[in-house]
Each structure stands twice: as C-alpha cells, then as structure tokens.
Amino acid sequence: xxxxxxxxxxxxxxxxxxxxxxxxxxxxxxxxxxxxxxxxxxxxxxxxxxxxxxxxxxxxxxxxxxxxxxxxxxxxxxxxxxxxxxxxxxxxxxxxxxxxxxxxxxxxxxxxxxxxxxxxxxxxxxxxxxxxxxxxxxxxxxxxxxxxxxxxxxxxxxxxxxxxxxxxxxxxxxxxxxxxxxxxxxxxxxxxxxxxxxxxxxxxxxxxxxxxxxxxxxxxxxxxxxxxxxxxxxx
Numbered sequence: 698x699x700x701x702x703x704x705x706x707x708x709x710x711x712x713x714x715x716x717x718x719x720x721x722x723x724x725x726x727x728x729x730x731x732x733x734x735x736x737x738x739x740x741x742x743x744x745x746x747x748x749x750x751x752x753x754x755x756x757x758x759x760x761x762x763x764x765x766x767x768x769x770x771x772x773x774x775x776x777x778x779x780x781x782x783x784x785x786x787x788x789x790x791x792x793x794x795x796x797x798x799x800x801x802x803x804x805x806x807x808x809x810x811x812x813x814x815x816x817x818x819x820x821x822x823x824x825x826x827x828x829x830x831x832x833x834x835x836x837x838x839x840x841x842x843x844x845x846x847x848x849x850x851x852x853x854x855x856x857x858x859x860x861x862x863x864x865x866x867x868x869x870x871x872x873x874x875x876x877x878x879x880x881x882x883x884x885x886x887x888x889x890x891x892x893x894x895x896x897x898x899x900x901x902x903x904x905x906x907x908x909x910x911x912x913x914x915x916x917x918x919x920x921x922x923x924x925x926x927x928x929x930x931x932x
Contacts (some may be wrong), residue, residue: 709737755826760905760914761845765838766884769904773834777827784827788820843902845911847918850890850900866915867923868892874912880904888912 704717709730711725721728728734754757791846833856869892876886886908890900902911 707741709734709741723772758846759844760847760918761843761911762904763843763902763907763911765903766883766885766906767835767839768885769880770831770835770838771879771883774831777831780827781824783819784824788817792816803820838903841903843905845914845918847921848914863891864892864894864897866918868894868927869915869919869922872912872915872919874908876908880908886912890914890915 705714706717707713708715708722708725708727709729710722710727713722713724715724720730723840741909837854837856840856840859842852844851847866849863849865850869851861853859853861869890871891873889873891874886875889880886885904885906887904888902888908888911890902892898892900893901902908905911
C-alpha cells in the first residue's frame with residue numbers, strides 16, 4: 698500500500714493551490730526551486746507568521762501591540778549628522794594655522810600647538826556626547842511598549858526603572874492622527890488621545906507603524922466601551 702502525501706501550499710507566483718512537493722506549478726508553469734521562487738516563498742511564510750501572530754493577539758484580547766519606530770528619530774539623526782559633519786571639519790582642518798598664515802595674525806608656535814590640541818579634543822568630546830545622546834534617546838524610545846485591548850490602553854516605559862500605566866477605554870474623549878511628510882514616506886504616524894483621565898489627560902502613541910489601523914481600532918473600541926458602560930461624553 699502506497700501512502701500519498703496530500704499536503705498542499707500556495708504557488709508563490711500565481712497563488713493557486715499545488716502540492717507541497719511540487720517543483721513546477723501546473724497552473725502558471727513557473728519553477729519553484731529557483732532563487733526568485735524561494736525568496737517569494739520566504740516572503741509569503743513571513744507574512745503568514747505575522748497574520749497568525751495578529752490572530753493570536755486578538756484571541757488573547759489584544760487589539761494592537763507595538764513599539765515606536767526608529768524612523769521617528771529620522772529628523773533628529775539628520776540634525777545630528779549635520780552637527781557631526783561640522784565637528785569633523787573642525788577636527789580635520791587646522792584653523793589656528795590658517796588664521797596665523799593668511800589673516801595677518803601672528804601666533805606663537807607653542808600656542809598654535811596648544812590650540813590645535815584643545816580643538817581636536819573638544820571636537821571628539823562633542824562627537825562622543827552627541828553619539829551617546831542619540832544612543833540613549835533611541836534606547837529610551839524602543840523601551841516604550843503600547844498595548845490596546847477592548848477595555849484599556851496600557852503602556853510601559855523606562856530603561857532602568859520600568860513604569861506601567863493604563864487608561865480605561867471609556868475615558869477616551871477624542872483622538873487625532875498626525876503624519877508629516879517624513880511620516881508618510883516612512884509609513885509611520887502619531888496618534889494623540891484626549892481623555893478625561895486625571896493622570897494622563899493627553900496621551901500620545903509616538904511614531905508607530907500602522908498608525909491608521911491603530912486610529913481606527915481605538916476609535917471603534919472607545920465607542921464600544923462607551924456603549925457597554927453607558928458613558929456619555931459632553932462637549
């Protein structure tokens with residue numbers, strides 16, 4: 698007796714159902730053992746894992762979970778890059794020698810050496826401070842974690858001292874979605890909430906992906922929470 702493996706999968710090219718062991722799709726005629734086919738299959742597998750993860754979150758009562766994106770710091774990194782470029786020029790070019798040789802100002806050789814030393818050391822010190830500041834800011838951003846359920850919004854933050862707070866969903870009065878041109882390019886956004894919570898009257902989801910989905914989820918969840926609790930928000 699011969700057992701036949703009836704496992705199937707979707708063709709990465711035409712999405713038709715074919716046998717899992719197939720080497721060539723009988724519908725579109727594409728070979729499934731090429732680098733292009735493997736890349737498409739890996740992409741499809743990754744998408745399937747994301748969808749399964751989202752389904753599990755919904756089953757666990759989590760409507761949306763995310764962290765702020767590093768892309769939210771793109772403007773900060775651009776400004777820092779400009780400053781670092783200027784500091785690099787300060788370190789590279791001997792300004793004291795240029796002033797001494799071309800501006801008619803005579804400076805003692807020993808004093809030129811001392812100025813050059815302090816110029817280079819100060820430049821590297823400022824570069825180190827800026828790099829450390831960027832690292833701490835990025836680390837602090839990625840330590841923030843948002844979680845939205847039908848009943849509440851919860852977020853945690855902090856590097857050494859972790860803090861967790863929440864807002865009941867029925868306390869959300871209004872919300873806004875904000876996206877500048879860089880946000881639109883990189884697919885991120887900021888969702889700002891106005892609440893009647895005394896601790897957090899204004900709460901912001903900073904630079905998150907799928908910001909439009911988050912906006913719609915909170916809007917629907919807040920309306921559902923108002924109906925369940927009988928809350929009426931007065932202007």
